[in-house]
Structures are given as C-alpha cells and as structure tokens.
Amino acid sequence: MTKTTRSRSTRQKTAIIAALVEADQFCSAQNLHARLQGYGERVGLTTVYRCLQGLTETGELDAIVASDGRTLYARCGQGAGHHHHLICRQCGASKPVMAAAVESWCAHLATQHGFTEVTHSFEVFGICPQCSMPTAAAT
Amino acid sequence: MTKTTRSRSTRQKTAIIAALVEADQFCSAQNLHARLQGYGERVGLTTVYRCLQGLTETGELDAIVASDGRTLYARCGQGAGHHHHLICRQCGASKPVMAAAVESWCAHLATQHGFTEVTHSFEVFGICPQCSMPTAAAT
C-alpha cells in the first residue's frame, strides 16, 4: 500500500472548478453541467458528478444538501477549514462564515448528552441586500 | 374563500403517526412504510409520502433532509415550537434541543450582512451513549 493514488489534472476537472468559481454560488451537478455547456466546454454529466464528489472529499469544495434533496457545491477557498455559509435564497450567492460560538455550543451539547463523534449541519439562509432592494433591482 | 378545507381523520393517518411515535426516531417514508407493514397495517407507500408531507406542513411533524438527500420525519410534540435535534448517527434516536444562543447568533449574523427573512438549518449528529458503549451492546 505504498501507492499514493494521486489525482490527475485534466481539462474537465479544471473546467468544472473554473465554472464553479465563476458561478460564485452553490450549484447542483446538473446546473453546473449546463453552465459548462454554455461556456462551450464539453464535459459529461457523469464526470461532473464524479468530480464534484471527489473534490468534496478532498476538501477542495464545500457541499450542502438542499431542502429538496439535491446536493449543491461551491468553492470557498481550500484553506478556509471548517466553516458554514450564509446563503441567499434568491440569487444563491453565499458567504462563508466562521461560527466559533456554534461550534463550541455543539461540543458542549454533545458532551452533556454523552454523544461522541459529533458533527453538525448548519447553514443560514436569507435574502441578501441586493435581492431585497426592489428599488435598485430594475436592471 | 370561506371553505376551511379541513383534514379528515383516517385509519392511515392515525397509523402513520402511531408508527412514527413508536419508532421514536427520524424515519424515511419508505422505512415507515415498512414498519407499518410489520405492524400488519395496510397503508400504501404513496399515502405515507403524502401524509408525512401534509403533517409536516401542519407542524405536527418535524422533517430533516439527511446527507444522502432523503427526507426523514419524526414527531417531537406539536407544542414544542422551533427547535433543533441531537441525532444518533447509529440508531437514529433523536433529542429535541433548544438553541437560543444559536438562534440569536443567526439573527445577529444576518443583520450584520443585511440579510432578511432569515431561516437556518441546524442539526447535530453523533453517536449516543448506548451506541458508543461496546461492552453493554452485546444483546
């Protein structure tokens, strides 16, 4: 088991990440696939699914499960470490946020109930300033 | 619009809630359907899906979306109001928890970024005391 099985750099992988960065919001695999086609990039839907999963496991992408069950992906910068998101329900834009208070609250709660191996899901949704400003949104 | 369109009380609806109470954990529609069959209750899978959705909209049930995209339901008591859950990843048992600190933190964060109509998803997962005690789990 000395094989490192490192990942290769391919046109598809590069395009997928680029499209996600360009989108600057949480996208589903299918949505991203459509965007790629829009950019003239020829990438199979299967490849999109596989790359997104792989990149998420590597920590290069963040994934959340939407309320309709679809998995959405975004790239918040790989060095960010553990964080959560403030997501606009309207335009999909997201801001990474650190929530030390929540983290410690979780740890405390878990300990209190004797739970171990604690993880948590936590995302905040709302309407961002741009989207909630009807006056200036007439473009 | 004077019609109230009130929901009817049926054998199926009753059985579904009973099964969910009996289970005392977050169940998927299919899982619940299987449990009902085990109890000898004849309820269609479609009905289970529809009832769970309806009861969730009424606030009689709580629903969460698991990381695999399935929707899970549980009954935590209708008078509970807004709350979150501490869920055992192993046995599925869940404890409702109030998280005032998290709520206010969310509100604060949202305000800070100018977001409105804020909502949030927040669930804590872990391994409960029973499940993490290998010594006594031999039954």
Add this chain to the structure above:
DNA sequence: ATATCTGCAAAGACTTTGCAACCTT
C-alpha cells in the same frame, strides 16, 4: 351527497454504476 383520501401503476428527477476508449504521468 360531496369533497377529501387512498393506492396502484406510471412517470419524473437526481444520482450511481458498468465498461471500453482515452489521456495524464
């Protein structure tokens, strides 16, 4: 009596898997 509810079968949506050809290292 009537509008809701139920359940079967079919359809729909998203995601995964099999496999041969392809491309990075």
Add this chain to the structure above:
DNA sequence: AAGGTTGCAAAGTCTTTGCAGATAT
C-alpha cells in the same frame, strides 16, 4: 506503458403524479 479518467447508456433510488374507487363528515 500503466492506471486514473472520461462519457455513453443503463440501472437504481427516492419521490411525485394521474386517476378511479373508497371514505369521512
């Protein structure tokens, strides 16, 4: 050359919808 990678097609899951018969009020 070797093995990860790609993409088409097919399969798999979970969930929703159409519709006719059954049921609660």
